[in-house]
Amino acid sequence: MNTDPAHLSTNEFIKGLWRENPIFVQVLGMCPALAVTNSVINAIAMGLATTFVLIMSSMLVSSLRSFIPRQVRIASYILIIATFVTVAEYFIQAISIELHKNLGAFIALIVVNCLILGRAEAFASKNTIWPAFLDAAGMGLGFTFALICLGGVRELIGNGTLLGYMIFSENYQPWIVMILPGGGFFSLGAWLLLFNWMKSRKERLNLAAENSR
Amino acid sequence: MSLPKKTLEIRTSPHLKSPIQTDTIMRNVVYALLPVAAFAVYLFGLAALLVLLVSTLAAVLTEHFLCILNHRESTIGDWSAVITGLLLGLTLPPALPLWMVACGGIIAIALGKFMFGGLGYNSFNPALVGRAVLQASFPVAITTWYPAMTPDRFSSLPASSLTMPFMKPVWDTVTTATPLGQMKFEHIAAETDKLFFGMSGGSVGETSALIILICGAYLAARNMLNWRIPVTIFAVVAGLTAIFHGISPETYPTPQFMLFSGGLMLGAVFMATDMVASPLTTPGVIVYSAVIGVMIVVIRFWGGLPEGVMYAILFGNAVSPLIERSIQPRVYGTTSRRAKA
Amino acid sequence: MNHHHPTLNPPAAEPPSSWPMIRALAGIGILCSLLIVSTWQLTLPTITKKKNEYLEKAIYQVLPGATSKKTFKITPDGKIEQFEGEERGVQRVFAGYDDQGRLVGLAIEARGQGFQDVLKILYGFSPEKQAIIGMRVLESKETPGLGDKIEKDPDFLANFKELDVSLDENAQIRNPIVPVKHGTKANPWEIDSITGATISSKAVANILRENTLRLIPVVMKNLQAFEDGSLAGNGP
Numbered sequence: 001m002n003t004d005p006a007h008l009s010t011n012e013f014i015k016g017l018w019r020e021n022p023i024f025v026q027v028l029g030m031c032p033a034l035a036v037t038n039s040v041i042n043a044i045a046m047g048l049a050t051t052f053v054l055i056m057s058s059m060l061v062s063s064l065r066s067f068i069p070r071q072v073r074i075a076s077y078i079l080i081i082a083t084f085v086t087v088a089e090y091f092i093q094a095i096s097i098e099l100h101k102n103l104g105a106f107i108a109l110i111v112v113n114c115l116i117l118g119r120a121e122a123f124a125s126k127n128t129i130w131p132a133f134l135d136a137a138g139m140g141l142g143f144t145f146a147l148i149c150l151g152g153v154r155e156l157i158g159n160g161t162l163l164g165y166m167i168f169s170e171n172y173q174p175w176i177v178m179i180l181p182g183g184g185f186f187s188l189g190a191w192l193l194l195f196n197w198m199k200s201r202k203e204r205l206n207l208a209a210e211n212s213r
Numbered sequence: 214m215s216l217p218k219k220t221l222e223i224r225t226s227p228h229l230k231s232p233i234q235t236d237t238i239m240r241n242v243v244y245a246l247l248p249v250a251a252f253a254v255y256l257f258g259l260a261a262l263l264v265l266l267v268s269t270l271a272a273v274l275t276e277h278f279l280c281i282l283n284h285r286e287s288t289i290g291d292w293s294a295v296i297t298g299l300l301l302g303l304t305l306p307p308a309l310p311l312w313m314v315a316c317g318g319i320i321a322i323a324l325g326k327f328m329f330g331g332l333g334y335n336s337f338n339p340a341l342v343g344r345a346v347l348q349a350s351f352p353v354a355i356t357t358w359y360p361a362m363t364p365d366r367f368s369s370l371p372a373s374s375l376t377m378p379f380m381k382p383v384w385d386t387v388t389t390a391t392p393l394g395q396m397k398f399e400h401i402a403a404e405t406d407k408l409f410f411g412m413s414g415g416s417v418g419e420t421s422a423l424i425i426l427i428c429g430a431y432l433a434a435r436n437m438l439n440w441r442i443p444v445t446i447f448a449v450v451a452g453l454t455a456i457f458h459g460i461s462p463e464t465y466p467t468p469q470f471m472l473f474s475g476g477l478m479l480g481a482v483f484m485a486t487d488m489v490a491s492p493l494t495t496p497g498v499i500v501y502s503a504v505i506g507v508m509i510v511v512i513r514f515w516g517g518l519p520e521g522v523m524y525a526i527l528f529g530n531a532v533s534p535l536i537e538r539s540i541q542p543r544v545y546g547t548t549s550r551r552a553k554a
Numbered sequence: 555m556n557h558h559h560p561t562l563n564p565p566a567a568e569p570p571s572s573w574p575m576i577r578a579l580a581g582i583g584i585l586c587s588l589l590i591v592s593t594w595q596l597t598l599p600t601i602t603k604k605k606n607e608y609l610e611k612a613i614y615q616v617l618p619g620a621t622s623k624k625t626f627k628i629t630p631d632g633k634i635e636q637f638e639g640e641e642r643g644v645q646r647v648f649a650g651y652d653d654q655g656r657l658v659g660l661a662i663e664a665r666g667q668g669f670q671d672v673l674k675i676l677y678g679f680s681p682e683k684q685a686i687i688g689m690r691v692l693e694s695k696e697t698p699g700l701g702d703k704i705e706k707d708p709d710f711l712a713n714f715k716e717l718d719v720s721l722d723e724n725a726q727i728r729n730p731i732v733p734v735k736h737g738t739k740a741n742p743w744e745i746d747s748i749t750g751a752t753i754s755s756k757a758v759a760n761i762l763r764e765n766t767l768r769l770i771p772v773v774m775k776n777l778q779a780f781e782d783g784s785l786a787g788n789g790p
Contacts, residue, residue: 068582087593090593
């Protein structure tokens with residue numbers, strides 16, 4: 001175990017990206033992951049909005065952690081998260097009305113994304129601001145990465161495009177089911193299959209390496 | 214892995230010991246489906262033949278490869294993949310591009326059967342899973358119908374059949390509406406005798422009620438099919454339709470029309486009776502079939518789609534474990550659950 | 555509660571335990587309100603501008619040739635009044651004017667039930683031609699790839715280049731708009747449906763029929779008010 005502080009803080013950041021990825025490993029925040037990933041642009045917008053809320057609320061929770069009594073901590077966290085969600089919603093509207101329409105009610109629903117409350121409760125309330133920031137940024141980017149994976153597959157198969165650009169020929173027959181809610185479940189299932197397969201393969205290889213030693 | 218035996222154990226009542234094996238039953242179901250398939254080929258020609266061949270081939274090959282991938286013995290010998298492929302082919306429109314047919318066969322086996330653990334574990338009828346995914350993916354292609362009995366049906370194929378894989382099909386100008394679609398959107402009811410003998414447009418095998426009934430009767434007589442399922446579905450659909458037709462003859466079709474149009478015959482006789490996805494006890498089977506019957510009427514009358522047999526059966530499959538649990542036979546010699554509580 | 559031995563529990567030694575909670579919640583509440591209000595102040599001008607642009611784009615699209623607009627509302631008793639902003643249950647009508655300030659037409663908002671959810675559309679009406687000259691879907695949740703063809707299908711949109719809604723001698727619409735099967739449009743008041751999206755195209759036709767039957771007579775009666783609008787004020 002490396003206990004060097006620099007290494008530890010990189011670790012806080014990296015773990016959310018891959019080893020503890022919110023979607024593929026922790027399977028948290030399924031509502032936006034299934035609902036708004038029918039195109040890459042929606043996935044990016046939702047991912048970044050969530051990352052923003054996650055970073056801001058984690059930092060605030062961390063800085064107020066000695067000020068908030070245990071009994072009212074959940075109420076306080078929700079209040080803080082809801083505030084940043086509202087702030088994010090205003091910003092998205094100011095950036096693009098169309099985007100705001102596409103994401104619809106799911107921006108407001110970031111409040112109930114258990115990933116954010118989970119990080120506030122499990123990490124930010126027990127750590128100082130810098131690690132809390134790194135943890136939130138890692139988790140948020142990991143979440144965004146996972147949403148892009150889902151959105152990419154769905155947009156590519158369901159519409160034949162990526163970020164709106166035609167990938168296949170003009171005559172490509174889109175699989176409409178992929179941009180419907182059902183496609184969210186199909187692609188999430190496929191990604192989870194891939195992740196678990198890679199994980200079990202790695203474990204098998206590690207075991208084999210140990211045995212041969 | 215002796216999967217075949219398991220299926221035999223959960224056969225519906227009466228629980229007689231018999232030397233019948235899964236593959237015997239399955240082979241007989243295939244025999245019973247062959248006349249339906251043959252008539253479909255007579256009606257729609259080469260196009261239907263290719264649809265049936267491709268769907269069966271895709272289903273069997275997928276089963277074989279998935280077995281190899283899972284390091285187990287290939288189960289294509291039990292004929293169940295052949296049935297899935299044939300049934301899927303029979304529910305598709307004859308002019309559907311063949312690449313979509315092949316995808317349907319692959320999805321039916323991979324998603325409808327292997328994802329749940331193979332034969333005996335699937336909670337839904339695999340052929341209908343394949344068809345449902347195709348319907349949700351290609352809603353236009355799967356509702357573009359080709360007329361029956363075209364003069365050159367044995368010498369030429371519809372232009373759409375041989376579409377390049379993953380490309381949009383180009384449709385022939387001669388497409389037609391199904392009797393159910395005409396009823397729903399234009400309020401034109403087809404003549405019953407025409408429907409009964411199958412001389413109308415529709416999916417490959419959802420045309421002749423007569424042949425499907427004869428084949429079903431053969432299986433029922435050999436005790437390889439639970440006759441209560443189709444009979445209850447027919448009774449519920451006919452009964453409900455009679456009531457609504459009695460109230461408002463202009464809005465709702467006649468019971469005969471409802472029974473003989475669309476996929477009801479094929480679905481009730483060959484798909485709702487799927488041994489794995491239907492309940493075991495007789496009361497359970499009756500409730501299950503009644504649920505399917507009600508759903509068919511509800512979807513056809515008030516749903517957005519003209520045909521609802523597929524979704525009704527999938528719905529029935531989904532609630533089948535629930536029915537099973539609430540209607541459980543008392544273990545012999547014990548008091549009933551309610552008395553105990 | 556022990557009233558006989560107050561000395562055992564001196565109030566000063568045990569401060570009321572709810573104070574930190576109240577302090578925390580109130581403090582966070584104030585902080586959060588400040589954050590929200592300042593963001594709102596910061597973004598409001600941009601949001602209003604974007605919303606206006608979005609609406610204007612739609613209006614100029616359904617009223618080809620218009621370069622400025624003015625917003626009116628139709629009161630429940632059939633009067634026309636100038637109006638700004640957006641309000642629940644208010645029927646808005648946008649008058650579009652060309653460079654010379656002449657009335658090009660009226661863009662009217664209409665809503666009704668689609669296949670999945672409420673459909674909100676904007677259509678352009680030309681008093682001169684007594685016809686609908688443009689249509690745009692503002693809000694829809696129709697099935698992607700099927701129902702959303704009502705926004706994209708060129709054949710379907712061609713229906714709204716000149717869709718007849720002319721009035722008869724009683725100042726009522728002579729031929730209400732009707733949807734017909736694809737390829738069978740024979741009259742200028744019929745809407746050619748999309749194959750494979752029958753329900754959504756019918757929904758558009760029904761919304762338009764209902765809305766035009768109700769509003770076009772009112773609008774035609776009050777045409778002067780819209781024409782005068784350009785003199786009274788100024789679109790952006």
